[in-house]
Amino acid sequence: MAKALAPSSAACVSTExxxxxxxxxGQRAVEFLRALRHPKSRLPGRAFxxxxxQERIVRRIYGPRHPDGSRVVKTVVLLLPRGNRKTSLSASLALLHTFGPERVPGGEVISAASDRKQARIGFEEAIGIIHVTPPLKARMTLQEYRNRITNAKWRTFYEAISCDAGTQHxxxxxFVLADELHAWKKRDLWDVLKSGLVxxxxxxxxxATTAGRGQENIAHDIVDYARKVARGEIHDPATLPILFEADRDCDWTDEAIWHQVNPGLAHGYPDxxxxxxLAREARQRPGDREAFRQLNLNIWLDHSADPFVDMGIYDAGASPVDLEALQGEPCWLGVDLSSNGDLTCVVAAWRDGAEGYIVHPWFFCPKDNLRLRSERDGVPYVTWAERGFIDPTPGNVVxxxxxxxTIRDLCDRFDVREIAFDPHLAxxxxxxLLEDGLPAVEMRQGWVTMAPAVKDLERAIIGRRLTHGGHPVLRWNFDNVAVQTDTAGNAMFHKGKSRDRIDGAVxxxxxxxxxxAGEARSVYESEEWAPEMMVL
Structure with missing residues (x-):
């Protein structure tokens, strides 16, 4: 079964x-939209x-008011699969604030997208509606070179901008329409517009967006917040979640699910x-299947198109790690040193029962140009550094x-049995470390050593026996991992894209x-189990 629509979402579409x-x-907004025309409409008179x-969404946005008449809703999060005329609805709302009853004298109506091409799509949709709606066309002044439409009488203008258009301070x-937020690679424009709205x-x-990939982006943060509002975990009447999404574990071939998450299907769209x-083709091609799930069923996917493990299973190990309780316990370190701008990572592992493990990472990156590195990789390095998840070291290399x-400090703090290095940079x-009597060992990152290591790790994750504390940088690294398999079925890690970082997973x-490979008793083993181990 598909995930049931969130309560706030169901209220938007339910006629009950x-x-x-x-x-x-709400009524006057609906009447304005009904008076519009659309160049591709098949209704009499090209009626919009x-x-x-859609009507109930509009009423839900503009109807509810505070006693003083101010609108209750200030933020709408519309998660809608491709083909459900999201662009037309968004353009009509922008026109409602430019020419309709929601306009304000001198008001700025902004449509923002990831790039100029995407920004132009919504803008051209609005122009098309205006050209076939005579009352709007008579009042429009068009500046093509600026992607701007002006209502001269009210000095209100509608402008399409993009994240790559430079500063917008x-x-x-x-009114701001954040179009296809999942494609925004950085949050600068978001922050500027969000602060300007107040x-x-x-x-x-x-x-207004379809589902994206990965969790290290502004879109996931906004959609996840909307989910919490919809579930009642956060009380925020000013945020309206309209979330049409299927559960990630659903049967993606079930047409009943298609209809549940594609509200336009009842009215003939998408086809x-x-x-x-698309589904027939997706059965044969894994890449097409993932695209179908993301774009047509709005399932938020992991970052890698060929993931090492299901990140939902990985997240089961997010229970907190108590480092204080692990002091003095046998510990093994894995070290992946970076070249130039990559991350460097030290991961400590403790045995937890017969086949379980507890891990905790320490990440390092160059401090210089940290914000530029964040934009390049599309992740919040600055925020991670502020929260202590990454240790920026002075200079432009680690x-x-x-x-x-740090390794020496860990050896003082824990009972470190081995420190494993790939000798390439180490x-x-x-x-x-060897000169000072510390247990450093070589562990080359070739098939012979890493394929068995990957199997050990995979077995622990799938068996839900890896506790990692939900460290966000480590999760991002695992989410980036793609798998390369040899003819014997051995698996190795590799990057999905050149900019991906997998150092923590390695x-x-x-x-x-x-x-x-070591033998140690976990601090988390029960007292009942300990005597048995002593007998063995």
Missing amino acids: TEISDPFGH QLDPW GRTPA KSQGSLLVV IEGLRQ DFRHVEQ RNMLNN ACAMAVARAA
């Missing part, structure tokens, strides 16, 4: 739920097609035969002296493999 509209603002599910938008009383933010053809000192550090595999 009454929507408050004490001042009639506002189907019941100084904006005071009354300058204008009664402003509205609409996030059901087209979906069936300071190996600092890493070595020769000096390895020799330094170090984790090294540490777990060395722990698997």
Whole structure:
């Protein structure tokens, strides 16, 4: 079965739920949209097609009001699969704030997208509607070179901008449409527009997007917050979640699920035969299957298209790790040293029962240009550093002296049995540690050593016997891992893309493999089990 629609989402589309509209603002918004025309409409007079599910969304946004008449809803998160006319609905809402009853004198209506091409799609949709709607066309001034439409009478303008358009500071938008937020590679424009909205009383933010991949992006943060509001975990009446998404474990071939998450199917869009053809092709091609699940069923996917493990199973090991309780316990370290701008990672592993493991990472990266590195990799390095998940070392490369000192500190703190290095970049550090009597060993990252290590790690994760504490950088590294398999079925890690970082996953595999080869009793073993171990 597909995931049931969240309560707030169901209220938007269910005809059984009454929507408050004490001042009639919901009704007048609907009437404005019904008066529009659309160049591709097949209805009489090219009338804009506002189907019941869309109408109820509009009423739910604009109807509910505070006693003073101000709108309750200030942020809308619309998660909708491809082909459900999200662009048309979004463009009509932008026109509602530019020419319709929601306009304000001198108001800025902004449509923002990931790049200029995507920004232009929504803008051209709005132009098409205006050209076939005479009252709007008579009041429109078009500036193509600026992607701007102006309502001269009210000095209101609608402008399409993109994340790659440079600075947008100084904006005071009354309405912002964040289009396909899942494709935004950095959050600079988001922060500027979000902060600008608070300058204008009664402003509205609409996030309209399909599902994305990975969790290290602004879209996942916003959608996940909306999910918590929908589930009642967060009380926020100003946020309206409209989330059409299937459960990641659903039967993606079940057409009943298609209809549940594609509200337009009941009205002829997207094309059901087209979906069936995509599904037939997806049965034979894994890449097409993942695209179908993401774009047509709105299932938020892992970052890697060929993942090492299901990240939902990996997340089962997010229970907190108590490092204080592990002090003095036998411990194995895996070290993956970086070249230039990559991450360096030290992972400690402790045995937890017969086949279980507890791991904790320490990440290092160059401190110089940390924000630029964040933009390059599309992850919040700055935030991670502020929260202590990454240790930035001075300079534009990782300071190996600092890493070595951290390893020495870990040896003082824990009962470290081995420190496993790939000798490629670690020769000096390895020799330094050996000279001081610390248990440094070589573990080359070739098929002979790493394939068994990957198997040990995979067995622990799938068996839900790996506890990692939910460390966000380590999770990102695992989410980036793709699997390369040889003719004998042995698996090795590799990056899905050149900019992906998997250093933490590699170090984790090294540490777990060395722990698997060692013999130690876990601090978490029960007292009932300990005597048996003594007898053996």
